[in-house]
Amino acid sequence: MRAFRAGLAACCLVVTLCPPAEAERAPSPREVKKARQVARERSRTLGVVTARLATAQSRLDGLAAEAERLVEAYNGEVVRLRQAELSYAQARERLAAADAEVERARQAVGLLAAQAYGGLGLMTPVVGMLVDQGDREGALHRASMLAQLWNERAAVLGRMHDTQQVAAILRTQAANAYAAQQVASERAEEARKAAEAAVARQRRDTRQLRVRTEELSRRVDAARSRAQRLARRRAHALSALATGGxxxxxxxxxxxxxxxxxxxxxxxxxxxxxxxxxxxxxxxxxxxxxxxxxxxxxxxxxxxxxxxxxxxxxxxxxxxxxxxxxxxxxxxxxxxxxxxxxxxxxxxxxxxxxxxxxxxxxxxxxx
Missing domain, CATH: 3.90.1720.10 (endopeptidase domain like (from Nostoc punctiforme))
Incomplete structure (x- = not known):
């Protein structure tokens, strides 16, 4: 009797410390159905988010390609800007040479003006020659010299005018080319920054969607595992009832x-x-x-x-x-x-x- 009581007490202690496991209770058909429904609903949600992720990834790829194109366009504008700066420097050198030529022409014209300031100017020695010599042949020779002097004066004035025109054209062309290239470079830089900002935003959105997808995937796996677990528990419990253990x-x-x-x-x-x-x-x-x-x-x-x-x-x-x-x-x-x-x-x-x-x-x- 004492041994029986000790055994009974031990059995009670085991039951108290080790209550029946959850696996011993057969889940109801409703529990199994609900678990499967939860798994299906989570799968549908996962499908929607996965589709959004694919769309976002596709858009990210497109934005990245566009950003790369704009970056290369900017690089091209930078190269052309450097070329424009070089051309501008060369043009300034040519302009400096043209300005020097203009200055030399201006000095020549100034000399002519100084000579003309005394009255007859260049004609004074010529008149003297005409007065001092009365023969016809000498007069013709002296008239020829006078015409040559006038032609040289006209050439000096014309050369000054031409150098001034060339200098003005070079100055305008160089300034316009540099300004246009500078504007193009600034536009390219703005486009590059805008594209990189768009890529950064899309990467952030895509990363958030990817995290959401991974979370939903884990929840779907958990829901499916639970549905399978409940179904197996129910099947095994029914089998155990049928076989008696x-x-x-x-x-x-x-x-x-x-x-x-x-x-x-x-x-x-x-x-x-x-x-x-x-x-x-x-x-x-x-x-x-x-x-x-x-x-x-x-x-x-x-x-x-x-x-x-x-x-x-x-x-x-x-x-x-x-x-x-x-x-x-x-x-x-x-x-x-x-x-x-x-x-x-x-x-x-x-x-x-x-x-x-x-x-x-x-x-x-x-x-």
């Missing part, structure tokens, strides 16, 4: 499926975060089997199972060298149909994945 491995696999979506955290063992061996330790704990929080001893926690004889709840181990258990670095829980539940890595969540990886070492059935 459940094997420890089924309990392990079913409980592991209730943890989908919880974040991976290094060295964590629940209840809200896990690493790989922390998840497997807690799962087998639900079936009454105590494991260490380490893949090294979990690998030796029971008989090794051929991969063609896997059962739900078996532990699958992965290493850097597929035939060397000493390289094991990851573990997962087999849940059937070549799938496992595992806590993959930092930044990821507990999820269902295929067991067939290149670093698969083998399987263990704890006991």
């Amino acid at each position: 459940s094997a420890p491995g089924d309990m392990v696999a079913d409980w592991a499926l209730t943890q989908l979506g919880k974040p991976y955290v290094w060295a964590a063992a629940g209840p809200n975060t896990y690493d790989c061996s922390g998840l497997t330790m807690r799962a087998w704990e639900k079936a009454g089997v105590r494991l260490d929080h380490w893949t090294g001893t979990q690998w030796t926690s029971g008989p090794h199972v051929p991969l063609d004889q896997l059962k739900r709840g078996d532990l699958l181990f992965f290493g850097h060298v597929s035939d060397d258990p000493g390289t094991i670095h990851h573990v997962g829980i087999y849940v059937g149909r070549d799938q496992m539940v595992h806590a993959p890595q930092t930044g990821d969540v507990v999820r269902v994945s295929s067991i067939w990886r290149g670093d698969l070492v083998g399987a263990t059935r704890p006991r």
